[in-house]
Amino acid sequence: MSFSSYEQEFVINDQIISGISSASISYGSSVEPLYLAGIGYIDSFINGPIEGDLSITRYMLGPDLLADKRDNQDLTGGFVLGEGIQQAGFTKGRVISRKVSCNIGEIPSIDNTIRIYGNFGGGIDAITGSYNDSQGNPITPYEGVKVDQEDREYIIPTQGSIAVEIGGNDYDILGFAIDRTLTVEALYALNKEHIHSLKNYEAHDIQIIYPIETKLDFTISQEDYNILQMRELMDYDSIKSSVENLNVKIYDPQTMDNAAPIVINEYNIVGAKLSSVNQSSATEQETTIALSFIGFETDPRTPDTYPIEQTTPTPSYGTDTEGDFISADEQANSDERMFGGL
């Protein structure tokens, strides 16, 4: 049996990801041949972890299904063929890249990369849950996730339905591109549990290397923009005031006449600094300004260098803000305290 590209469905945490225009999975490891003196080639052995990247490009159909997945959240998923006849799943993955491109008159697109750290392939279920129908009778996992899938529609932004929020004020923009990519490092240790099988080994720890850099490029009409004195931003006297949390919002165009338009998706840039401004004017075209911001998210468990008044909900892809530091009570009873602060 062969499957056309129209028969594939991608699943992340038992949610069918809709609107996919292209997807690719690379998965593998590097192999090193062993040569011995007097013999030559003996065999080849792996010399690195087996990891993969699942890259998905999709049209934005309503709320972003991966937006609520935290940076340090382990995901399961994979792809399903022929309405669940075949599945190829992965046991542990993390979203390491989120890119969104949105312009007036175009369907917004989202690019995600999920780094696969665990096992992947046939025989591993992409859908991990068990499901029942409305009468409580068991149904197939595929039917279960299909039932849960809500109807989703294309949204084409119109003039005024994309806005950037700066300092509590919304500014209409013509389009934006946001890129938030994590640098992660997987740590592997010499653990006993691997003796008889390397099939199911996973990274012992996956650390996010902070800060997380988010790049936001957006275009705004000249009439909505006050030209900045760029050099002021380079002055260290204004270094605190030149850092801002930004929110980019995509509203439902059909609700723009409402008193409170519905926000379909919202993306936050934490601690953003303006990095460049580009004005362009051409005959028969609107004069526009392209601005680039770069934001740096620090580890939520460490204090910010330049604490910003939280006018916007941040961070957008919340890592565990409480962290795993010991509590005040634990600290009071710690050995350090018992030894008199030694």
Place this chain on the structure above:
Amino acid sequence: MSEFTSFNRCLIELGDQQIFATSASLNMSPSLKRDVRFDGFSLNDAGATVNDPTFVPTGPLKGTLSFEFVVADQHFNPIQSIFDISDSMSESPITMGRIGQYRFWTAYLSSFSFTMEPFQLIRAKAEYEIFGTIHEIGDKKLEEIPDINPAESLKSYGEIVASGIDLQDENNKFDLRMLSAEYSAKATRKTTYTIRMNEHKASLLSSGGLLPYRSAISNIEINCNIKSNKIINYINHMGEIQMKNPSDIPQNVAIDLHLYGAKKIDVPGGSPERQSPHIATFSCIGKVMSQSLEVSTGGYLSGNFSVSQVVR
């Protein structure tokens, strides 16, 4: 046949063992010093005369042999004497060996070491002192390729115990994770020669005549360097772990490194039926000699500690 010997044809042997070497080197040199001495008196020059300057030997023909190799079942289960540095190790030399078409003689093991880190085969290094000359001999071809199952780091593991506490147990306050391990054992020898033997006329007739009478093992030390997420807590001035509870008697730190083969083999009646074979276990029970912590931009805090054991 080429006049040059390729790596694939360069068989390395020590005693009756073929070494699964990935590299090897041998160097040797006589011990010579410049000999200039007064040997007369010249009336014409009204001064002392000296001999024609030359080099004279001050010791035997001596060298070192080292090779890096993969740890495999054939040599370590049980450990062959050519790699064994322990309290019961032999003082006797390995009488001969081969690198390609060169034969060397009288080798004494002086050090053995290996490294474990995830996703790498366990590669070991052995060093020998060799005495005597070198002979070029004929080429040698293996009758059959040995079935080699090299030890692999991720299948292998280490255990660290101190004062009865498993330092890797995540339920106690240590929760140490071993990122890599280096094991090394070193035997220091005292080599003696007899005057009578080495002054015998035979030394004039044979290039390989001057050999040590005895190479006594004077001391043996084992050292283990561990890279991990943590270093040793509660260390005292003796290099031991001393917990705050007075009932805990300070003890040495014991490290066991268990080496397992990369490939599974059939184990009749075993569970599972195919298992990676246990190849060897190396231990180091001693004092914490040093430890350090380091962290840098974009990285994580990692520690190194070194445990040493005096065997002899």
